[in-house]
Amino acid sequence: MDEIVVVGxxxxxxVLVVDEVPGPxxxxxxxxxxxxxxxxxxxxxxxxxxxGAAVQLVGVVGEDDVGGRLxxxxxxxxxxxxxxxxxxxxxxxxxxxxVADGWRYLEDLxxxxxxxxxxxxxxxxxxxxxxxxQLQQPxxxxxxxxxxxxxxxxxxxxxxxxxxxxxxxxxxxRADHLEAELLSGRKIAGAEDAVAAARDVMAxxxxxxxxxxxxxxxxxxxxxxxxxxxxGDVEVVDTTGGGDAFVAALTFALTxxxxxxxxxxxxxxxxxATVTHPGGRPDLTRC
Ligand SMILES: Nc1ncnc2c1ncn2[C@@H]1O[C@H](COP(=O)(O)OP(=O)(O)O)[C@@H](O)[C@H]1O
Ligand SMILES: [Mg+2]
Numbered sequence: 639m640d641e642i643v644v645v646g647x648x649x650x651x652x653v654l655v656v657d658e659v660p661g662p663x664x665x666x667x668x669x670x671x672x673x674x675x676x677x678x679x680x681x682x683x684x685x686x687x688x689x690g691a692a693v694q695l696v697g698v699v700g701e702d703d704v705g706g707r708l709x710x711x712x713x714x715x716x717x718x719x720x721x722x723x724x725x726x727x728x729x730x731x732x733x734x735x736x737v738a739d740g741w742r743y744l745e746d747l748x749x750x751x752x753x754x755x756x757x758x759x760x761x762x763x764x765x766x767x768x769x770x771x772q773l774q775q776p777x778x779x780x781x782x783x784x785x786x787x788x789x790x791x792x793x794x795x796x797x798x799x800x801x802x803x804x805x806x807x808x809x810x811x812r813a814d815h816l817e818a819e820l821l822s823g824r825k826i827a828g829a830e831d832a833v834a835a836a837r838d839v840m841a842x843x844x845x846x847x848x849x850x851x852x853x854x855x856x857x858x859x860x861x862x863x864x865x866x867x868x869x870g871d872v873e874v875v876d877t878t879g880g881g882d883a884f885v886a887a888l889t890f891a892l893t894x895x896x897x898x899x900x901x902x903x904x905x906x907x908x909x910x911a912t913v914t915h916p917g918g919r920p921d922l923t924r925c
Contacts, residue, residue: 640692640765640766640767640789640893641691641692641693641694641718641762641765641766641767642686642691642692642693642694642766642767642768642769642770642889642890642893643693643694643695643696643721643759643762643763643766643768643769643770644679644682644683644686644693644694644695644696644697644769644770644772645679645696645697645753645758645763645769645770645771645772645775645780645783646677646678646679646680646682646695646696646697646770646771646772646774646775646794647677647678647679647680647697647731647747647751647772647774647775648675648676648677648679648680648695648697648698648699648708648712648722648730648731648751649676649677649680649708649730649731649732649733649745649747649751650673650674650675650676650704650707650708650730650731650732650733651672651673651674651675651676651677651733651735651917651918651919652671652672652673652732652733652734652735653670653671653672653673653674653734653735653737653876653878653916653917654668654670654671654734654735654736654737655668655669655670655671655737655738655916656668656669656736656737656738657669657738658738659736659738659742670916672916672917674711674917674919675708675711675712675715675919676733676879676917676918676919677697677731677733678772678774678794678881678882678918679695679696679697679772680695680697680708680712680717681879681882681883681886681918681919681920682770682772682794682882682885682886682889683695683712683715683717683886684712684715684717684886684919684920685882685883685885685886685887685890685908685912685920685922686886686889686890687715687716687717688715688886688920688921688922688923688925689886689887689890689922689925690890691889691890691893692718693716693717693718694717694718694719694720694721694759694762694766695712695717695718695719695721695722696721696722696723696753696757696758696759696762696763696783697722697723697751697753698722698723698724698725698728698750698751698752698753698757699722699723699724699725699730699731699751700724700725700726700727700728700729700730700750700751701724701725701726701727701728702729702730704729704730704732705724705730708730709722709724720759721759721762723753723757725750725751727750728748728750728751729746729748729750730751731745731746731747731748731751732745732746732747733745733746733747735876735878735916735917735918737875737876737878737916737917740877741876741877741878743878752775752776752779753775753776753779754776754779755778755779755782757779758779758782758783758786760786763783763786763787764786764787764788765788766787766788766789767789767790767893768789768790768791768792768889768892768893769783769784769786769787769789769790769791769792770792770794770885770886770889771783771784771791771792771793771794772794772795772885773793773794773795773796773797773804774795777797777798777799777800777804778800780793780797780800780804781800781803781804781807784804784807784808785807787807790809790810790889790892790893791807791808791809791810792808792809792810792811792812792885792888792889792892793805793808793810793811793812793844794812794813794881794882794885795813795814795817796813796816796817796818796820796821801821801842802842805839805842805843805844806842806843807843808843808844809844809845809846810844810845810846810847810848810888810889810892811839811844811846811847811848812847812848812849812881812884812885812888813848813849813850814850814881815849815850815851815852818832818835818836818849818850818851819835821835821839822835822836822838822839823838824838826849826851828851828854829851829854829855829857829866831851832849832851832854832857833857833859833864833866835849836848836849836857836858836859836864837859840859840860845860845861846858846859846860846892846898847859847860848884848888848902848905850881850884853869854866854868854869855867855868855869855906856884856902856905856906856909858898858899858902860898863898863899865898865899865902867902867903867906869906869910870906870907870909870910870911872910872911872913872914873914874913874914875913875914875915875916876913876915876916876917876918877913878913878916878917878918879912879913879917879918879919879920880909880910880912880913881909882912882918882920883908883909883911883912883920883922884905884906884908884909885905886908886920886922887901887904887905887907887908887909887922887925888901888902888904888905890904891904891905904925907925908920908922908925911924911925
């Protein structure tokens with residue numbers, strides 16, 4: 639399979655599992671601690687590498703020790719890191735994921751870790767079989783990457799600006815429940831609403847739209863078909879990274895030529911395999 643490029647966030651993830659989050663002046667013991675390569679871009683790239691894709695990561699870390707360690711970790715995960723930018727005078731992003739009754743994130747993501755247009759490896763993007771653009775980057779930069787791509791363009795999330803321009807060059811759009819409402823401008827109360835919202839978004843460009851519906855599952859809509867896939871019957875520990883694993887698997891399957899329905903099922907299997915453990919790092923080796 640030709641190379642897949644992922645454009646997105648890279649951060650150090652610190653995951654702390656506690657029984658209860660203390661109030662002001664309180665203390666709580668940490669039951670489990672995990673420190674890992676994280677950020678949505680890196681998570682998607684890890685998932686793709688685990689599935690067997692050749693993948694290149696485009697994102698920014700600082701010139702600090704943590705940045706060096708994250709790049710080494712990504713390399714050990716089988717990800718190409720030649721296009722990861724090391725920004726001088728900028729601390730590598732840190733995300734603390736406190737898992738108790740659901741997640742709480744504490745994020746330290748300085749402006750310097752956002753991608754700039756001059757950071758984009760245009761040659762690499764032009765050559766890629768697929769380019770995943772995770773939309774937590776400045777919309778202008780996301781658009782530059784999406785427009786440079788000749789292969790399949792996969793967008794994850796909802797852009798703050800340039801919605802029409804980004805949708806016009808997207809082949810696949812995937813969004814969580816809230817992002818789906820933002821993208822479509824509709825309230826989504828169930829699978830039927832989500833399908834209608836996805837059809838609306840499809841009319842603006844993409845050939846496949848996947849929306850998560852909280853508590854229900856994921857809907858997939860494409861030119862001549864649609865599918866509603868319920869959530870997997872697994873014990874959910876932390877939904878963090880579920881979307882990243884989903885995007886990785888969806889992109890992987892479509893790139894190798896799976897039908898939309900088969901790609902959809904692999905995507906939900908991948909998210910189901912990721913929400914069973916704390917932290918966002920996918921575990922797709924058995925998917
Ligand atoms: N039990 C489950 N089985 C399969 N998928 C699940 C399950 N629980 C949650 N998911 C999926 O995980 C994804 C979480 O997405 P999102 O909130 O975007 O995560 P993140 O942005 O942290 O990666 C959604 O698509 C959701 O449907
Ligand atoms: Mg998400």
